Amino acid sequence: MSGEIAEAFARAKARGEGALVAYAMAGDPDLxxxxxxxAACVExxxxxxxxxxxFSDPIADGPVIQAASERALKAGATLRRVLDEVVPAxxxxxxxxxxxxxxYVNVVMALGEERYAKLARERGVAGTILPDLPPEESxxxxxxxxxxxLALIPLCAPTTSPARAETIAKDARGFVYCVSVAGVTGMxxxxxANLSERLELVRRFSPVPVVAGFGISTAEQAGVVGAxxxxxxxxxxxxxxxQADGPAAARQVCAELKRGLKR
Amino acid sequence: MDxxxxxxxxxxxxxxxVPETLVPAHLELEQAYAEARKDPAFDEQVSQVLREYxxxxxxxxxxxxxxxxxxxxEVWLKREDLAHTGAHKINNTIGQVLLARRMGKKxxxxxxxxxxxxxxxxxxxxxxxMPCEVFMGAVDVERQSLxxxxxxxxxxxxxxxxSGSRTLKDAMNEAMRTWxxxxxxxxxxxxxxxxxxxxxxxxxxxxxxxxxxxxxQSLVAFxxxxxxxxxxxxxxxxxxxxxxxxxxxxxxxxVGVEAGGHGLSSGQHGASLTLGTEGVLHGSRSxxxxxxxxxxxxxxxxxxxxxxxxxxxxxxxxxxxxxxxxRTATDDEALAAFYRVSRxxxxxxxxxxxxxxxxxxxxxxxxxxxKHLVINCSGRGDKDVATIAARGIPAAIGQExx
Numbered sequence: 273m274s275g276e277i278a279e280a281f282a283r284a285k286a287r288g289e290g291a292l293v294a295y296a297m298a299g300d301p302d303l304x305x306x307x308x309x310x311a312a313c314v315e316x317x318x319x320x321x322x323x324x325x326x327f328s329d330p331i332a333d334g335p336v337i338q339a340a341s342e343r344a345l346k347a348g349a350t351l352r353r354v355l356d357e358v359v360p361a362x363x364x365x366x367x368x369x370x371x372x373x374x375x376y377v378n379v380v381m382a383l384g385e386e387r388y389a390k391l392a393r394e395r396g397v398a399g400t401i402l403p404d405l406p407p408e409e410s411x412x413x414x415x416x417x418x419x420x421x422l423a424l425i426p427l428c429a430p431t432t433s434p435a436r437a438e439t440i441a442k443d444a445r446g447f448v449y450c451v452s453v454a455g456v457t458g459m460x461x462x463x464x465a466n467l468s469e470r471l472e473l474v475r476r477f478s479p480v481p482v483v484a485g486f487g488i489s490t491a492e493q494a495g496v497v498g499a500x501x502x503x504x505x506x507x508x509x510x511x512x513x514x515q516a517d518g519p520a521a522a523r524q525v526c527a528e529l530k531r532g533l534k535r
Numbered sequence: 536m537d538x539x540x541x542x543x544x545x546x547x548x549x550x551x552x553v554p555e556t557l558v559p560a561h562l563e564l565e566q567a568y569a570e571a572r573k574d575p576a577f578d579e580q581v582s583q584v585l586r587e588y589x590x591x592x593x594x595x596x597x598x599x600x601x602x603x604x605x606x607x608x609e610v611w612l613k614r615e616d617l618a619h620t621g622a623h624k625i626n627n628t629i630g631q632v633l634l635a636r637r638m639g640k641k642x643x644x645x646x647x648x649x650x651x652x653x654x655x656x657x658x659x660x661x662x663x664x665m666p667c668e669v670f671m672g673a674v675d676v677e678r679q680s681l682x683x684x685x686x687x688x689x690x691x692x693x694x695x696x697x698s699g700s701r702t703l704k705d706a707m708n709e710a711m712r713t714w715x716x717x718x719x720x721x722x723x724x725x726x727x728x729x730x731x732x733x734x735x736x737x738x739x740x741x742x743x744x745x746x747x748x749x750x751x752q753s754l755v756a757f758x759x760x761x762x763x764x765x766x767x768x769x770x771x772x773x774x775x776x777x778x779x780x781x782x783x784x785x786x787x788x789x790v791g792v793e794a795g796g797h798g799l800s801s802g803q804h805g806a807s808l809t810l811g812t813e814g815v816l817h818g819s820r821s822x823x824x825x826x827x828x829x830x831x832x833x834x835x836x837x838x839x840x841x842x843x844x845x846x847x848x849x850x851x852x853x854x855x856x857x858x859x860x861x862r863t864a865t866d867d868e869a870l871a872a873f874y875r876v877s878r879x880x881x882x883x884x885x886x887x888x889x890x891x892x893x894x895x896x897x898x899x900x901x902x903x904x905x906k907h908l909v910i911n912c913s914g915r916g917d918k919d920v921a922t923i924a925a926r927g928i929p930a931a932i933g934q935e936x937x
Contacts, residue, residue: 327830329705329831331553331711331712331818332554332715334712342698342699350830376815378814378825382814382827383829404815405552406552406555408551427554427555428555429558429559430556431558431719433559436558451555454556454715454716454718456715
């Protein structure tokens with residue numbers, strides 16, 4: 273279960289690196305080829321894979337991932353098909369890499385919280401991120417996930433108060449996903465100056481690793497942020513590269529980011 | 536009076552499903568609104584603007600020719616079309632923009648479908664000197680060009696949204712995404728009694744002025760409460776506004792009319808109370824049009840304001856508990872009703888309101904003579920004339936057309 277996630281962070285740390293959590297959209301451009309993108313990310317050095325499951329109305333995502341969602345939906349990506357076809361195939365090609373699903377709460381509710389938790393664990397998913405599920409609304413999903421040993425990975429934002437960040441961090445499973453900028457997913461040329469303090473604050477309270485995501489696309493940014501976190505999440509840069517030039521480009525982006533994460 | 540079972544919850548529905556970045560803003564709004572409600576000066580300020588600027592109260596007009604034509608209940612129209620900007624939407628935007636000012640926010644964003652909420656928000660922003668940006672689906676920008684012009688004339692920036700179905704739901708997504716990035720100094724004015732807590736409560740409270748007036752006016756006009764009230768439902772702000780003050784009056788039938796589009800079996804409609812299933816859209820748990828995988832299905836209605844695959848959580852609760860009777864009217868039925876009301880009463884109703892009129896005919900007959908039916912004429916049809924004219928103007932509409 274989320275032990276796999278802890279081990280992946282520990283392995284990266286032992287090598288003197290921050291962990292790279294690589295996000296790509298399942299089903300973009302189609303189910304089979306998205307498996308190649310995930311595998312390429314791992315070849316490039318990704319320590320954890322975040323498997324995006326498309327939702328028609330992604331309110332936390334920027335234009336790059338939103339467009340990827342539309343392509344994936346057109347290609348027939350559904351949560352059920354991702355669990356049945358993409359996850360097992362990625363698992364087979366990257367047996368060492370923990371898999372985390374990222375989607376929206378409605379997609380999980382439609383399948384059924386308990387049914388999802390059970391299927392996800394059976395297929396080898398270690399955790400799930402639901403960006404529109406704040407802690408106040410998460411009790412029943414969390415109970416269903418805990419029962420199966422599936423980590424509900426919480427998010428923390430720049431607007432989150434220190435007291436609230438403490439509550440979120442203390443209860444975290446898997447890792448804490450610190451949103452680095454107030455905004456949607458996507459690449460940024462600059463990251464906020466006080467990000468390092470926020471990361472340190474969350475790390476003080478969190479029993480699990482803390483990663484930063486949103487807006488990170490270069491090795492340099494990964495290096496700066498990675499110095500204050502256990503790792504970084506990169507999505508839009510990988511999705512854009514894969515869309516433009518296929519899996520090899522995604523591998524290259526990951527390799528580049530990994531260089532930035534060496535300490 | 537409340538159907539809220541917990542803050543922001545209406546039975547199973549409601550809640551606040553938003554990115555963590557927005558949670559603090561919602562908590563801040565919830566608190567600011569609770570404080571404003573306790574402050575009689577705020578209430579008076581809102582009432583004063585509604586009186587002096589919006590033109591409230593709006594009349595309760597007897598529809599004598601419709602009454603005669605339909606041959607059933609006595610028909611009365613709540614004339615929200617006579618409110619400034621031509622629809623009920625202004626009741627809410629005045630309230631929310633005053634709330635935003637009270638909170639010290641510097642700019643306003645909003646989403647709009649038919650453009651009525653966008654115009655109402657732009658108007659309130661002009662009145663109080665606040666910068667305003669309105670997100671509108673590109674399809675709606677095209678079919679509601681009059682309202683786009685009005686918003687721009689009022690000084691608002693109109694941003695067409697090209698993603699998804701390019702209608703109201705996508706405009707709402709884009710407004711939320713923009714808000715996530717500018718949450719510190721920006722206030723998001725939601726136009727329907729939908730969205731994350733506390734919006735469904737805030738919008739309902741500001742719109743309830745409609746129903747409160749109907750209570751008083753009907754006692755004066757015909758000496759009792761209406762036997763039934765009917766309103767159209769997209770997101771549901773005019774409906775909850777006129778119906779909410781009557782929820783506990785068991786003898787008053789509350790009826791909502793959803794967009795039947797090309798017909799319920801066509802799959803192209805906006806009937807989320809009738810055919811929707813439980814889900815989370817735009818930050819709220821309610822009844823939504825979705826496929827078995829939880830993907831939102833694009834709604835269809837000839838009326839841009841009803842072209843929405845969700846509905847406010849309180850209406851979902853009222854419908855599920857049976858307090859609200861839900862019916863539907865197709866595009867064609869709404870069009871026929873538009874002409875009928877225009878030609879019998881000299882009132883061009885909005886296409887949204889025309890849905891309520893379409894089913895009001897059956898309801899009036901069902902109720903029978905001696906009963907009183909109030910129809911919420913939620914907006915005027917001027918904005919829709921291009922859409923309607925494009926279909927060709929019929930020479931006569933049934934028996935009264937001559």
